[in-house]
Amino acid sequence: MPLSKLSREGVEEAYELIRNKVKKTPVLTSESISSMVTDNDSASSTLFFKCENFQKGGAFKFRGATHAIEKLTPDELKNGVITHSSGNHAQALAIAAKAKGVKAYIVMPSNSAQPKIEGTKGYGGEVYFSGPSAAERESMTAMIQQQTGAKLIPPYDNPDIILGQGTTLLELLSQVEENFGKKLDAVVVPVGGGGLLAGCALAAQGTGVRVFAAEPAAADDCYRGIAAGKRVPTVATTTVADGLRTPVGVINFPIIQQYVEAVFTVTEAEIVAAMRLIWERMKIIVEPSSAVPLAVVMSDRWRSIGVKGNIGLIVSGGNIDMNLIGPLLSSAC
Amino acid sequence: MPLSKLSREGVEEAYELIRNKVKKTPVLTSESISSMVTDNDSASSTLFFKCENFQKGGAFKFRGATHAIEKLTPDELKNGVITHSSGNHAQALAIAAKAKGVKAYIVMPSNSAQPKIEGTKGYGGEVYFSGPSAAERESMTAMIQQQTGAKLIPPYDNPDIILGQGTTLLELLSQVEENFGKKLDAVVVPVGGGGLLAGCALAAQGTGVRVFAAEPAAADDCYRGIAAGKRVPTVATTTVADGLRTPVGVINFPIIQQYVEAVFTVTEAEIVAAMRLIWERMKIIVEPSSAVPLAVVMSDRWRSIGVKGNIGLIVSGGNIDMNLIGPLLSSAC
Numbered sequence: 001m002p003l004s005k006l007s008r009e010g011v012e013e014a015y016e017l018i019r020n021k022v023k024k025t026p027v028l029t030s031e032s033i034s035s036m037v038t039d040n041d042s043a044s045s046t047l048f049f050k051c052e053n054f055q056k057g058g059a060f061k062f063r064g065a066t067h068a069i070e071k072l073t074p075d076e077l078k079n080g081v082i083t084h085s086s087g088n089h090a091q092a093l094a095i096a097a098k099a100k101g102v103k104a105y106i107v108m109p110s111n112s113a114q115p116k117i118e119g120t121k122g123y124g125g126e127v128y129f130s131g132p133s134a135a136e137r138e139s140m141t142a143m144i145q146q147q148t149g150a151k152l153i154p155p156y157d158n159p160d161i162i163l164g165q166g167t168t169l170l171e172l173l174s175q176v177e178e179n180f181g182k183k184l185d186a187v188v189v190p191v192g193g194g195g196l197l198a199g200c201a202l203a204a205q206g207t208g209v210r211v212f213a214a215e216p217a218a219a220d221d222c223y224r225g226i227a228a229g230k231r232v233p234t235v236a237t238t239t240v241a242d243g244l245r246t247p248v249g250v251i252n253f254p255i256i257q258q259y260v261e262a263v264f265t266v267t268e269a270e271i272v273a274a275m276r277l278i279w280e281r282m283k284i285i286v287e288p289s290s291a292v293p294l295a296v297v298m299s300d301r302w303r304s305i306g307v308k309g310n311i312g313l314i315v316s317g318g319n320i321d322m323n324l325i326g327p328l329l330s331s332a333c
Numbered sequence: 334m335p336l337s338k339l340s341r342e343g344v345e346e347a348y349e350l351i352r353n354k355v356k357k358t359p360v361l362t363s364e365s366i367s368s369m370v371t372d373n374d375s376a377s378s379t380l381f382f383k384c385e386n387f388q389k390g391g392a393f394k395f396r397g398a399t400h401a402i403e404k405l406t407p408d409e410l411k412n413g414v415i416t417h418s419s420g421n422h423a424q425a426l427a428i429a430a431k432a433k434g435v436k437a438y439i440v441m442p443s444n445s446a447q448p449k450i451e452g453t454k455g456y457g458g459e460v461y462f463s464g465p466s467a468a469e470r471e472s473m474t475a476m477i478q479q480q481t482g483a484k485l486i487p488p489y490d491n492p493d494i495i496l497g498q499g500t501t502l503l504e505l506l507s508q509v510e511e512n513f514g515k516k517l518d519a520v521v522v523p524v525g526g527g528g529l530l531a532g533c534a535l536a537a538q539g540t541g542v543r544v545f546a547a548e549p550a551a552a553d554d555c556y557r558g559i560a561a562g563k564r565v566p567t568v569a570t571t572t573v574a575d576g577l578r579t580p581v582g583v584i585n586f587p588i589i590q591q592y593v594e595a596v597f598t599v600t601e602a603e604i605v606a607a608m609r610l611i612w613e614r615m616k617i618i619v620e621p622s623s624a625v626p627l628a629v630v631m632s633d634r635w636r637s638i639g640v641k642g643n644i645g646l647i648v649s650g651g652n653i654d655m656n657l658i659g660p661l662l663s664s665a666c
Contacts, residue, residue, distance in 0.1 A: 053616040054361065276655065280655055282387070283386040283618040283651030284618060286616070322609065322613055325658055325659060327659070
């Protein structure tokens with residue numbers, strides 16, 4: 001296999017490989033939400049929501065997992081693939097592996113939520129449990145890898161994963177042109193491990209689209225890393241945006257440094273309010289992580305930098321425990 | 334204005350009038366839900382969900398309201414429009430009237446849900462309160478009509494409303510062909526007052542698409558009317574599917590009699606289970622009425638008639654009180 005290019009061209013090549021395997025998820029607009037982010041002055045903004053909550057497995061993660069598998073040779077694939085994840089990447093890899101007809105070994109912390117365990121098993125993943133710490137997960141993964149010869153597919157710190165996730169923006173740009181006859185001025189992308197953000201930043205190169213990152217203040221390693229000029233390797237895991245509780249990856253960080261214009265952080269209350277607004281006005285179920293970009297463009301700090309026009313927001317996923325919806329909604333009242 | 338034709342041609346003409354004013358709502362599929370309605374034998378079904386929960390005002394009602402307004406002459410429109418409704422039609426008419434630049438008077442029962450009152454006012458509707466009975470609402474409406482000269486736009490028992498709602502199926506058929514390269518074999522439509530059902534039944538004429546109705550057993554006036562060969566003019570108002578608590582209209586009933594192949598009823602538990610399934614698997618927020626068609630195709634009675642292939646389901650709306658979501662979800666567990 002040729003080397004993966006960490007460039008817009010690399011994202012385009014990734015899309016050629018996966019376009020018939022991923023869902024072309026819809027782009028939705030909401031007049032009422034767009035009007036809320038329009039300033040008192042005459043300039044107005046239109047928001048375009050790229051709905052990866054409708055992607056297979058319920059999140060953008062399926063793009064990266066599919067691309068990473070497509071890049072492997074039959075020989076590399078013959079013993080299956082393996083990852084450790086308690087979240088959307090686990091389900092995504094299980095589905096992608098099943099579609100390819102290979103085994104997927106998934107190491108999950110033993111305290112993972114039951115629906116995620118069931119989901120991963122339901123998609124055909126072979127689940128192994130480890131202790132909750134990173135060290136425990138990694139040693140369990142290494143052990144199974146040794147026994148099976150399975151190929152490791154990490155959740156974000158990997159060029160092929162980054163390029164696969166970047167196809168989200170590629171698709172959004174073409175849909176905004178084809179379906180709405182418009183060009184995006186900017187895109188706001190949630191950042192956890194940085195696979196989606198780095199991929200979208202690469203996809204935006206040469207298009208003139210400005211790329212901004214959205215991060216929970218309670219997990220602001222990216223924000224602090226960019227400010228300090230040095231990756232922050234650990235992060236708190238308390239934010240309601242459970243998909244963003246990971247530090248930015250080693251490969252991801254310099255791409256973000258180079259191509260992302262600014263990182264905005266938002267509070268937990270802002271995230272929950274934005275999520276409730278999306279549910280109510282757009283009638284779609286999104287997980288808290290997906291509401292972080294909207295929370296950003298509704299914040300005063302965003303308004304102060306004066307980005308206007310056609311703004312894309314990446315809705316990263318919709319995998320939320322239904323039993324949490326009631327409590328989250330009442331906490332937002 | 335020429336007379337409205339209660340035929341497929343009439344629906345096509347309605348679409349020409351409103352196509353640039355309504356949202357072309359997305360058609361979604363779900364492999365996992367489709368696989369659940371596939372029998373053990375080899376024949377399989379693919380479900381296509383026409384998502385009118387994404388329509389302006391959050392329901393298909395905006396189509397009929399827009400069409401009814403478009404059919405009025407400037408002279409008929411000059412004093413505004415009026416209706417009595419506690420639900421989606423009220424909001425839809427308010428938005429359509431605002432877009433046309435005319436006043437909308439909306440008579441709502443004084444016990445209407447606060448979010449619906451706020452919604453209607455928020456869209457620019459001038460709200461008047463009446464007592465809860467049909468007689469009280471009608472006399473209040475007549476009084477305001479007399480004072481203002483506003484034109485009455487009823488929620489369903491009206492040819493232009495019926496034709497406007499029928500554009501939902503017209504659009505669905507073309508989207509299934511364009512986006513999926515397939516032809517629908519059948520469509521399942523929820524029935525309350527019968528505007529949407531009668532309109533879709535007209536739109537299906539000459540296409541070979543079989544039309545079925547979906548109704549809560551707790552509000553089964555359509556089912557009983559068809560069985561008896563005579564419209565049932567009253568209906569219980571206890572079902573969780575609050576959009577379907579109305580008896581079928583006088584104009585609607587004979588159209589349904591002539592063109593709808595069968596009416597299926599489902600229990601309250603089946604409706605809530607189907608709604609939860611849509612939320613979980615499809616990541617969209619639908620109101621209980623919208624889940625009634627899925628509840629039908631998941632029922633044993635549906636399986637027994639052996640309708641297979643490409644089946645359209647009309648998701649009628651997404652207007653649900655967010656505070657009810659928690660309790661509804663736990664009741665479905």
